[in-house]
Amino acid sequence: MTNKSHTIASLLKEARTILKHKSDSPRLDAEILLGHCIGKNRTYLFTWPEEAVDHDTTSQFYELLEQRQSEVPLAYLTGSKEFWSMDFTVTTDTLIPRPDTELLVQLAVESLNDTPGPVLDLGTGSGVIAICIAHEHPEIRVDAVDSSEAALVIARQNSTKHNACVNFLQSDWYSNVERKDYQLIVSNPPYIDKQDDHLHRGGLQFEPDSALSAAENGLAAIKHIVTHASEHCRTGGWVMIEHGFEQGLAARQLMQDNGLHHVRTEQDIENRDRVTLGQIDERQIGESQIGE
Ligand SMILES: C[S@@+](CC[C@H](N)C(=O)[O-])C[C@H]1O[C@@H](n2cnc3c(N)ncnc32)[C@H](O)[C@@H]1O
Numbered sequence: 391m392t393n394k395s396h397t398i399a400s401l402l403k404e405a406r407t408i409l410k411h412k413s414d415s416p417r418l419d420a421e422i423l424l425g426h427c428i429g430k431n432r433t434y435l436f437t438w439p440e441e442a443v444d445h446d447t448t449s450q451f452y453e454l455l456e457q458r459q460s461e462v463p464l465a466y467l468t469g470s471k472e473f474w475s476m477d478f479t480v481t482t483d484t485l486i487p488r489p490d491t492e493l494l495v496q497l498a499v500e501s502l503n504d505t506p507g508p509v510l511d512l513g514t515g516s517g518v519i520a521i522c523i524a525h526e527h528p529e530i531r532v533d534a535v536d537s538s539e540a541a542l543v544i545a546r547q548n549s550t551k552h553n554a555c556v557n558f559l560q561s562d563w564y565s566n567v568e569r570k571d572y573q574l575i576v577s578n579p580p581y582i583d584k585q586d587d588h589l590h591r592g593g594l595q596f597e598p599d600s601a602l603s604a605a606e607n608g609l610a611a612i613k614h615i616v617t618h619a620s621e622h623c624r625t626g627g628w629v630m631i632e633h634g635f636e637q638g639l640a641a642r643q644l645m646q647d648n649g650l651h652h653v654r655t656e657q658d659i660e661n662r663d664r665v666t667l668g669q670i671d672e673r674q675i676g677e678s679q680i681g682e
Pocket residue numbers: 484485486487488491512513514515516517518519535536537538541561562563578579580581600601602
C-alpha cells in the first residue's frame with residue numbers, strides 16, 4: 391500500500407512492469423484488472439489516463455495484481471468470462487470456459503437447425519454450453535447435469551442472467567437422467583490424464599480437479615458417456631464430445647465400438663482434433679433390442 395496518489399496511466403504502467411515476467415499478456419491483464427476495480431471498460435481507461443484513482447480502488451488493484459502474479463487466472467479475479475459473445479459468471483467451483491468449446495456449441499446448434507429435439511449437456515459447469523444452445527434455440531428443451539452442486543448454483547445464475555430456459559439437475563453423469571429420447575447429447579467432460587504435469591501449473595492448479603482430470607489416460611468420462619449414450623438418445627440422435635487434441639482417434643474408436651455411425655472428428659481453429667461426434671441409428675437400436 392502507498393500514500394502516493396495514483397492515476398489510471400501510472401497504475402497501468404506499474405502493473406505492466408509487475409506482470410511482465412508472470413503473464414503472457416501483461417498489458418491486457420493490467421487493463422482488465424484495473425477496469426474491473428474501477429468498474430469501467432478498457433476504452434474508459436484510454437480516454438481518461440490522467441484520472442486519479444482513490445485509495446481503496448488502488449489497494450484492491452494491488453491485491454489482484456499479487457494474485458495474478460501467483461498465476462490465479464484472470465477470470466477468477468474478475469469473476470467473469472466471455473463465451474459465445476456472452477458474459478458468464480465463473481468461480482473456483484467452475485471450469486473457466488475455453489474458446490475451443492465454442493466449436494462444440496456451433497456443431498450442436500447446426501445439428502439442431504437440421505433436426506430439432508431435446509438436448510442433454512453432461513458436466514455443464516458454469517452452464518455455458520447448455521445456455522448458449524438454449525439461447526440459439528429457445529424452442530428446444532435443454533437439460534444439463536453436473537455432479538457438483540456448487541457449479542450448478544453458478545450455472546443457474548448464468549441461465550437467469552441470460553434469460554435462458556435450461557433444466558439443471560445434480561447427477562453423476564446419467565444416474566439421475568430419466569429421459570430416453572434426447573436428440574442430442576453434448577459434453578465437454580474432464581479429459582486430462584491424472585498424471586499430466588500441466589494440471590499443476592499455468593493456472594490449471596486453481597480450477598476444480600473434478601472438471602479437469604479423468605482416469606484411464608483421461609478417457610474414463612468420455613468412455614462412460616459414449617457407452618451409455620444409446621440408453622438416453624433417440625434413433626437418429628447425435629452424441630458430441632469435446633476432448634484433448636490427442637484423443638480424436640480414441641474417441642472415434644469408442645464411438646465405433648459402441649455402434650455409433652457417421653463418426654467423425656472436427657478440428658478447432660488451430661486445426662487440432664477437438665470434437666468427435668457420432669449418430670445413434672436404427673441398426674444399433676435394433677441390435678441392442680435383439681440382445682434383450
Ligand atoms: C471440463 S468441465 C466442463 C464445464 C463446462 N461444460 C464447460 O465447457 O466450460 C467438466 C464438468 O464435468 C463435471 N463432472 C465431473 N465428473 C462428473 C460426473 N461424474 N457427473 C457429472 N458431471 C461431472 C465437472 O464438475 C465439470 O463441471
